Amino acid sequence: MNRRKFLTILGSAGVASTLGTAATATKAEAGHVFPYYDESYGVLHDTTRCIGCRRCEEACQKVNDLPKPDKSFDDLSVTATRRRTSADAWTVVNKYEVDGKPFFRKLQCFHCNDPACASACFAKCFRKLPNGAVVYEGSQCVGCRYCMIACPFYVPGFEYDEALDPLVQKCTFCEPRLQEGKLPGCVEACPMDALTFGRRSDLIRIARARISENPGKYVNYIYGEHDAGGTAWMVLAPAVDGKGAKVEQNPIDAGHTMKQLGLNTHLGTQPMGELTYGALGAVPMIVAFWPVLFGGAYAITKRREAMAKQAQDAAVNEARQDVAVAVDAAVRKLEETEGPGAADRARRAMTEALKAREAETAHARHGEEN
Amino acid sequence: MSQHTIVIPTKDKLFNLEPLLTRTPGNILTWIILAVGLVVTVIRFTMGIGSVANLDDNWPWGLWIGFDLLCGVCLAAGGYFTTVACYVMGMKHFHSAVRPAVTTAFLGYAFVVVALLYDLGHPWRLPYMFFFPGTTSVLFEVGLCVATYVTVLFIEFSVAPMEWLSCKFPWLLKYRKLVIRATILLTIFGVTLSTLHQSSLGSLYLIAPEKLHPLWYSPFMPMFFFVSSMAAGASMVIFEGMFAHKGVHDYMDETHLREADCVVLSFAKAGSFILFAYFMLKFIDMLVQANIPYLFSGYGAWWLLEMFGFVLLPALLYAKGSRDGNVKLCRIASVNAVAGIVLNRFNVSMIAFNYQLPPSDGYFPSIGEICISVFVVTLIVTAYRFIVYNMPVLYEHPDFKGEEH
Secondary structure (H helix, E strand, O other): OOHHHHHHHHHHHHHHHHHHHHHHHHHHOOOOOOOOOOOOEEEEEEOOOOOOOOHHHHHHHHHOOOOOOOOOOOOHHHHHOOOOOOOOOOOEEEEEEEOOEEEEEEEOOOOEOOOHHHHHOOOOOEEEOOOOOEEEOHHHOOOOOHHHHHOOOOOOEEOOOOOOOOOEEOOOOOHHHHHOOOOOHHHHHOOOOOEEEEEHHHHHHHHHHHHHHOOOOEEEEEEOOOHHHOEOEEEEEEOOOOOOOOOOOOHHHHHHHHHHOOOOOOOOOOOHHHHHHHHHHHHHHHHHHHHHHHHHHHHHHHHHHHHHHHHHHHHHHHHHHHHHHHHHHHHHHHHHHHOHHHHHHHHHHHHHHHHHHHHHHHHHHHHHHO | OHHHHOOOOOOOOOOOOHHHHOOOHHHHHHHHHHHHHHHHHHHHHHHOHHHOOOOOOOOOOOHHHHHHHHHHHHHOOHHHHHHHHHHHOOOHHHHHHHHHHHHHHHHHHHHHHHHHHHHOOOHHHOOHHHHOOOOOOHHHHHHHHHHHHHHHHHHHHOHHHHHHHOOOOOOHHHHHHHHHHOHHHHHHHHHHHHHHHHHHHHHHHHHOOOOEOOOOOOOOHHHHHHHHHHHHHHHHHHHHHHHHHHHOHHHOOHHHHHHHHHHHHHHHHHHHHHHHHHHHHHHHHHHHOOOHHHHHOHHHHHHHHHHHHHHHHHHHHHHHHHHHOOHHHHHHHHHHHHHHHHHHHHHHHHHOEOOOOOHHHOOOOOHHHHHHHHHHHHHHHHHHHHHHHHOOOOOOOHHHOOOOO
C-alpha cells in the first residue's frame, strides 16, 4: 500500500465520523473554522493518471439511477468528442490534446466553496453543505435557469423535454452516500487512483507534495485551489513539453496547459457571486436617495411655478394701477372742462370696457390651460 | 376636425369593437398570428420547453429572455421617462404624451411577465421567490422590482379605464380621484423602481465574466443598461407615436395633435443628449478596460458597428432633427435608436454571450421561439388598440376636460 492509497482510505474512513461532528457543530453553533471549507471534503483529480476508461461515468449512472446512455460505457471513442455534463449525465470524461499528447479529464460539478449557482438562485434551491457538497432542492425551483448562466464551469443541465416538472440536475457529490459513510460512486470506481477523496486542506497538501516530488510531471498549479473562490474538486494538470525537461514552475504559465485541458484560469480568485454584490449594494442607496432627489426636483418645480405666477400677478396689478391712475387724471380733467355729467359718463364707459377686457383675458387663459 | 369623429363610449354602448373585428388586412394578419401563437402555446405547455425552443444546456437563455424580457422592459421605459418629465420636472406641455406612454409601459411590462411564463420551467411557481427569497441573487431584485412596478403602472394606468367605465359605474370616480391625488407619489415610486430593475437587468450578467465578450462585459453594465433605457424611453415615445399617427389618428384630440410635434422634438433633443452620454460612457469604459486589442477582431468590428451605427448615428440624427425642427428626421432617428437598443440587448444576451464556445455549440432561435415572441408583440398591439378605441388615452374625456393634475 502506497501513501496515496493510505490517504484515500484514511479520508473515506473519516467521512462518517466527521459528518457526525459537523452535525453537532452546527447544532451547538460552536467551533467555527475559518476558512469554513478547509475541513470540508473534496476530490483531487490527477489527469496524469486518468486513462479515460469511463468507469466513473458508469458508476455515476448506476448509483444515481440515471437513464442509460445510447452508447454503452465500453465505447471509449466518445471521449474524443467534446461532451459536457447534462441532466442525464452528471459526469463525463473527455480527451484533450496537451502539447500534442492525449490526456483525459473528468468533468463534474466542482462544488465551489462559494457557489455561483447558489448566489444566483432567487428561490434558494442550492446549498453548500458543511461536508463540501453543493446540493440542489428541486421542490422550490422556478426553472429560470439563472444558475446555468452563472455557473462558470457549464455544469448544471436542465430537463428541457420534461413538460410538467422540469428540473436542474447536476452532480451531488453523492451526498446520500457520504451520509452513509461511503465514497462518491466515481471515486470508488476509479481503477487508476486518479481521484483522491479527502479533506480539502489535506488534498492541497497532497497535490503540492506530488508536484514537488515529481519534477517535470505536473504544472505548478492546483486548479480549483483559488479559482472562482476555490472549489472542493480540484485538478492537477500534466507538464508536457517537447524536451521533457522543462517544468512550468510559474503558475501564470500554467494557463497555457490548463486551457488545452479545457480549464479556464481567468475566472479570478473571488467567488463569482461577489461580482454582483457591488450592484446589489447600491440598491438601498437608490431606494434612499431617489425619492429625496426627485421629491426635491418636484418641490423646486412647484416653487418655480408659484414664483412665476406671483411675478405675473404683480406685473398685471401694476399695469392695472398705472391705467387706473391715468384714467383718473383724464376723468378729472374732463370734469374741469366738460362738467360732472360728462365725467360720470366717461367713468361708466371705462368700467364697462375694463370688465369686458377682464372677461376676455380670463377666457383666453382658460383656453391656454387646456 | 378629428375631434368630432372620436366615438365616446356611453352607458348604452360601452364597447367599440368594430375596428378590431372588421376584415382589414391588418386584422386578418393579427388573427392568423394569434391563432398560430395559441397552437405553439399549447405545444409548449403540454410537451415542454424543448419541444418548441432551441434552448440547451449551454444556452439556458435565448430569444425569450433576450428579446421579450430584456428588450421588453427596456422599451417600456417611456413610462417613467415621460411621467418624470411631465410631473416632476414640470414640463406640462408633455401632458398629452403621458397617457399613451403609461399605457404602453403598462402593457409592455404586463406582457413581459406573460412571456416569462413561457420561459420558466415552473411558471406557476413564480411567486416562490417571495416565499424563499434568494436575496443574494440579482434576479431576485429584478423580480421584486418588476412585480412592484407592474402594480404601480397598473394603478397609474387605471385612470383611463376608470374614466371609460365611470359612465356605467359611477363609484369608480372616487378611486379615480384617489389615484390622481397620488400621481406624484406614484411617479417618484415608479422612477425609483425603474432605475433599480433597468440597471439590474445589466447586473444579471455581472456573474458571468467568462461567458460574455470583454467588449460588452463591464463592471458598469448596470449603468449602461440604465442610461440606455432612458434613451429607449425617449425613442419609444417617438417611435410609438409614429405608428399611432398612422393607425389610430382618428382617436387623437386637438391638444394631442397640437402637442405631438413639440413632444417629438423635445424627446429627440433629450434622446440625443442621452445617446451621446451613453456613447462616451461605453467608449471610455472600453479604453479603461484596455479592450483596444479586441477591436481588431470580428467581435470588435461588430462592437464598432453597434457603437457608431446604432448609438452615435441616431444621436447625431436626433441632434440635427431637433435643431432643424424636422419631425420626420427625428422619427427616422427613433427607428435607428430603437434598433440599436435591441441590438445591444441581443449582443449581451446572445451574440457576444458564450463567445468562447465553438461555433457548433451556437444558438439560433427556433421557429417556435420566434412565433411566441411575435405572438406576444401582437398581443401588446391588439391590447393597445382595444384600449385606444375605448378609453380616453389619446384624447381627453369630455367629462374630465380641463382638470388639473
